[in-house]
Amino acid sequence: MMTTDARTNRAGAGNTQAQADLYRPASSILELRSVSCAYEPARPAVHDISFLAREGEILCLLGPSGCGKTTILRAIAGFEPVRSGEIFLSGRLVSSSGHTIPTEERHVGMVFQEYALFPHLRVADNIAFGLRHLSKGERRNRVQEMLCLTGLEGFERRYPHELSGGQQQRVALSRALVQNPVVLLLDEPFSNLDPDMASRMRQELHVLLRRMKTTTILVTHDHDEAFAMADRIAVLNKGALEQMDTPEQIYHVPATPFVADFVGQADFIPGQVRSGTVHTELGEFPDTLQSAEGASVVVMIRPDDIHAVPDRSAGSRIVARQFRGSENLYTIRLPSGQLVHSSESSTSVYQEGAAVELRVSATHTVIFREAPPA
Numbered sequence: 001m002m003t004t005d006a007r008t009n010r011a012g013a014g015n016t017q018a019q020a021d022l023y024r025p026a027s028s029i030l031e032l033r034s035v036s037c038a039y040e041p042a043r044p045a046v047h048d049i050s051f052l053a054r055e056g057e058i059l060c061l062l063g064p065s066g067c068g069k070t071t072i073l074r075a076i077a078g079f080e081p082v083r084s085g086e087i088f089l090s091g092r093l094v095s096s097s098g099h100t101i102p103t104e105e106r107h108v109g110m111v112f113q114e115y116a117l118f119p120h121l122r123v124a125d126n127i128a129f130g131l132r133h134l135s136k137g138e139r140r141n142r143v144q145e146m147l148c149l150t151g152l153e154g155f156e157r158r159y160p161h162e163l164s165g166g167q168q169q170r171v172a173l174s175r176a177l178v179q180n181p182v183v184l185l186l187d188e189p190f191s192n193l194d195p196d197m198a199s200r201m202r203q204e205l206h207v208l209l210r211r212m213k214t215t216t217i218l219v220t221h222d223h224d225e226a227f228a229m230a231d232r233i234a235v236l237n238k239g240a241l242e243q244m245d246t247p248e249q250i251y252h253v254p255a256t257p258f259v260a261d262f263v264g265q266a267d268f269i270p271g272q273v274r275s276g277t278v279h280t281e282l283g284e285f286p287d288t289l290q291s292a293e294g295a296s297v298v299v300m301i302r303p304d305d306i307h308a309v310p311d312r313s314a315g316s317r318i319v320a321r322q323f324r325g326s327e328n329l330y331t332i333r334l335p336s337g338q339l340v341h342s343s344e345s346s347t348s349v350y351q352e353g354a355a356v357e358l359r360v361s362a363t364h365t366v367i368f369r370e371a372p373p374a
């Protein structure tokens, strides 16, 4: 398999004109330019996708089922041809319309939901599978190094069926990482683990990827997972890229109502623009859209920006309390009947029906022309 040097050389190679055409300066490890893929000609599964991943970056593809996450991952791996657009790995053109470099020449590492370990091979042999070109001694050293990094020392002689789900996942990761891939592709790698184990594995993997400085593309439909793992998140909807940004920006400054709604609890309060200000039942907000006088807009507010204070004379009422361990999430009915949410500390316990005054912190409110479809 490849070494770091081979990677650098490959990106800079190209003695003939034909080769030169296939290479471009490696400003990024992975770049997609206006990529579209379709299983059926008339219905693109992903459409006009552009993004790049920098060296060592952990990038999450986040979106609901069927939005095209796996298709993008498969196109990067070379399993899926692109209809139009280009994919570059280390500056090398690997996919374009009518041109697909085979998977085995892309030097990508992959871990799928079901891990796909070889059941008849012991842990050490599973990890060493892609290292057959190395000498026996070198192979042993590399496997030992991975066992140590992933905490699998002592398990090398076990078969996959003798391991827990979390241990199997570590073997799958080791098998991918031991080959020093240009990019590591992870497709919902925690979906087969129970919540506690998934959370532990997320933290372990994060530390490991940081230590190895491995550029990683992680597919998930779970926004908490994306927030916990990613340097940047690409939010997808119906085959299109809605927003690509840091987790904080995605959460606090969503580009579209879909993103706002998908990545966390959000309330959309209707308002009217008068003299550059949006007037709503919850108060006034600056109109960042610079709408026409009298225009109808909605204000997106997160529960952490709405603070509920008990006040017998207030017109809003607590409808429900959801205890979430570190916080209470309250559903509150405004005098108009609209429901909004407020997150309060776990020690602030208010009864159903209690009257509360709502204070909104305007720092993270976002104005949209319309609410997302119900």
Ligand SMILES: Nc1ncnc2c1ncn2[C@@H]1O[C@H](COP(=O)(O)OP(=O)(O)OP(=O)(O)O)[C@@H](O)[C@H]1O
Pocket (backbone or CB within 6 Å): 039, 040, 045, 063, 064, 065, 066, 067, 068, 069, 070, 071, 072, 221
């Ligand atoms: N082999 C296939 N043949 C035809 N259509 C397909 C095929 N694979 C996927 N699709 C369609 O392409 C679209 C994108 O699918 P994809 O698997 O990439 O979505 P996803 O976001 O990964 O979904 P999930 O989270 O459920 O895995 C969907 O509409 C899906 O039905």
